[in-house]
Amino acid sequence: xxxxxxxxxxxxxxxxxxxxxxxxxxxxxxxxxxxxxxxxxxxxxxxxxxxxxxxxxxxxxxxxxxxxxxxxxxxxxxxxxxxxxxxxxxxxxxxxxxxxxxxxxxxxxxxxxxxxxxxxxxxxxxxxxxxxxxxxxxxxxxxxxxxxxxxxxxxxxxxxxxxxxxxxxxxxxxxxxxxxxxxxxxxxxxxxxxxxxxxxxxxxxxxxxxxxxxxxxxxxxxxxxxxxxxxxxxxxxxxxxxxxxxxxxxxxxxxxxxxxxxxxxxxxxxxxxxxxxxxxxxxxxxxxx
Numbered sequence: 001x002x003x004x005x006x007x008x009x010x011x012x013x014x015x016x017x018x019x020x021x022x023x024x025x026x027x028x029x030x031x032x033x034x035x036x037x038x039x040x041x042x043x044x045x046x047x048x049x050x051x052x053x054x055x056x057x058x059x060x061x062x063x064x065x066x067x068x069x070x071x072x073x074x075x076x077x078x079x080x081x082x083x084x085x086x087x088x089x090x091x092x093x094x095x096x097x098x099x100x101x102x103x104x105x106x107x108x109x110x111x112x113x114x115x116x117x118x119x120x121x122x123x124x125x126x127x128x129x130x131x132x133x134x135x136x137x138x139x140x141x142x143x144x145x146x147x148x149x150x151x152x153x154x155x156x157x158x159x160x161x162x163x164x165x166x167x168x169x170x171x172x173x174x175x176x177x178x179x180x181x182x183x184x185x186x187x188x189x190x191x192x193x194x195x196x197x198x199x200x201x202x203x204x205x206x207x208x209x210x211x212x213x214x215x216x217x218x219x220x221x222x223x224x225x226x227x228x229x230x231x232x233x234x235x236x237x238x239x240x241x242x243x244x245x246x247x248x249x250x251x252x253x254x255x256x257x258x259x260x261x262x263x264x265x266x267x268x269x270x271x272x273x274x275x276x277x278x279x280x281x282x283x284x285x286x287x288x289x
Contacts, residue, residue: 036130037145037152044078044094044134054078054132055094062097062123062163071119073126073151081137081187085173085286086261090184090192091138091156096170099125099154099161103181107158107189110146114162122162122175122182126151138187157189166213166251168288174213174253178266193264213288214250219243223273234287243282246271253286254279260286 040047044054054060054076078094091099100122104113114122127133128151133143138156145152146160153160164175164182175182176193184192216233220226222244232238237260246254251268255261256279264286265279274282 037127038130038132039140039143040132040134042134043080043136044076047132047134049076049132049134055097061095062165062167071124071126071149071151073128073149074131075128076132076134077125077127077154078134078136079138079143079154079156079187084171084184085176086255086264087173087176087184087192089137089187090173091161091187092170093125093163094134097163097167098171098173098175098184099156100164100175100182101156101159101161101185101189101191103183105160107155110144110155110158110160112146112148112153112160114160121165123165124148124153125161125163126153128152142188155189156185156187159185159189161185166288168213172288174251174266174288176253176266177264212250214248214252215287217246217248217252217285219282219285220245220247223275225270225272232285237284237286239284240282243274243280245273246282252288254282255284255286256281258283260284 044056045051054074055078057074060072060074080092080094081089082092084090084092084098087098093099102114102122105111112124114124126149127145135143142157144155144158146155155161166174173184176184186192214234216231218229218231219240219242220229221242225245225247228242230241232240239258246267247270249269251266253264253266256263262283265277267277271277274280
């Protein structure tokens with residue numbers, strides 16, 4: 001009898017601790033098993049996380065492939081439904097960088113097919129076992145993990161997610177449409193830039209840039225660099241008048257609407273005929289700041 005009452009009291013005490021945690025706005029759920037992730041509602045700042053760790057650690061920001069040394073494993077990650085460039089909604093991390101998905105991966109089952117040099121250019125978004133996951137506008141049911149590099153890569157809607165090494169600052173979307181296979185990830189795992197049902201605008205196929213961001217470009221009225229021409233320069237978005245061909249050193253993103261709106265495409269180097277890559281009209285170009 002005494003043992004039964006003691007067991008019951010212990011169970012009630014445990015329930016009380018869980019209720020107290022919920023009332024304090026701390027862990028809203030935790031996975032069982034060795035990973036032991038804790039899910040917390042709100043941003044890292046709202047939960048008084050260490051602002052020098054996790055997504056905000058100096059080594060956690062995307063870096064040019066030439067400087068990448070090893071995968072970054074974060075103590076905490078933040079998944080926020082937000083806006084970056086023309087992408088709305090798109091999932092961004094706690095430092096404001098865009099998260100991407102890769103069409104050559106699979107979501108069911110969740111499998112990453114980005115390894116080697118690919119994973120250097122597109123660093124997998126990794127969290128340490130037992131790490132914390134701050135949820136800000138993303139449904140917990142959409143979030144998952146796959147084992148990778150001694151840690152766990154975050155998945156959204158089953159799709160493994162990544163950063164892009166050529167996103168220089170928070171809010172950049174230089175990876176959108178690259179290779180026709182890389183897209184910002186929506187909170188439900190879909191491709192940013194199109195509706196949840198797969199309809200609507202989707203960025204055109206682009207190159208996978210290997211050179212630094214362009215700082216200037218010359219747009220020509222005709223194919224094969226036929227005059228007249230207009231020169232534009234960084235930083236930011238610049239509207240253009242001509243759509244025949246393009247001379248440029250480095251990579252940038254072109255748009256078929258003014259002020260970097262509409263359909264977009266990441267291009268690299270000279271383009272002798274913009275129509276040949278599906279852009280009969282170019283109204284603006286976006287340079288990395």
